[in-house]
Amino acid sequence: MRETTFPKKKWGQNFLQDKNIARKIVAALQAAPGTPVIEIGPGAGALTEFLLQTGAPYCGIEIDSRLAEGLRQRFSGCPNFTLVEADFLEWDLAAALRERPQTPGRVVGNIPYNITSPILFKLFDHADDLETAVLMVQKEVAERLIAPPAGKEYGLLAVNGQLFAEIKLLFRVPAARFFPRPRVDSAVIKLDFKKGVRAQFPDFQLFKTVLRHCFQHRRKMLRKSLSMLFPAAFVTTLDFDLTRRPEQLSIAEWKALTELIHLHLSREPQRGKPGIY
Secondary structure (H helix, E strand, C coil): CHHHHHHHHHHHHCCCCCCCHHHHHCCCCCCCCCCCCEECCCCCCCCCCHHCCCCCCCCEECCCCHHHHHHHHHHCCCCCCEEECCCCCCCCCCHHHCCCCCCCEEEECCCHHHHHHEEEEEEHCCHHHHHEEEEEEEEEHHHCCCCCCCCCCHHHHHHHHHEEEEEEEEEEEEEHEECHHHHHHHEEEEECCCCCCCHCCCCCHHHHHHHHHHCCCCCCHHHHHHCCCHHHHHHCCCCCCCCCCHCCCCCHHHHHHHHHHHHHHCCCCCHHCCCCC
């Protein structure tokens, strides 16, 4: 492998070596001419060549200048190819999506394991302007995303993921299909984003605050964890079963609980204002 495409450990680079899997990922994205595609970390270009063949307007976001140089040398002759040297987590995704406001974007990528959750939460934040994402992630992350309530895998990632998208685990990919070989297997997931999610909540920031706080204290009953956010007297006024733990609530129940809290706060805001809200 050339020095310009040799993986760097600090960026969690594991390059896909199987072209059949690359084709399957691109096929699942269903990219077409006129549909903008953003690839997170194109790396050595395993997905890029097949994405460009779809005719879709392509933009790759690559943090590694060595790999960016190799990608330009290989693909700069393609009219639908654009490359940005940037950290995807810092890149202005909203500005890029505003350039084509009538056409929701599609996202694809083999996601570094060490920054998977921040990338997913950034995509959730832009769900209204995205159509689909097809991502290669660590197998355990895929399982956490689709986990049902009451299981140990059910947590913040599952609630947010299932709130903002319909999620399917498409297929698993063994570690042997990568160079260097990671210590864990991967899985390819597809997210079809839902629109107008935040508008369904009277106070979405309150929902986020309560949800994150309670899952940070997931071993505690809701009564105990909520009393760390609100005065205990306020918590006792909530007509909700607070003897349960966070992983036992469905998304609909989390929504109902935070709507109830919002209602009580609106009646007596000076009494119930959260300490970290």
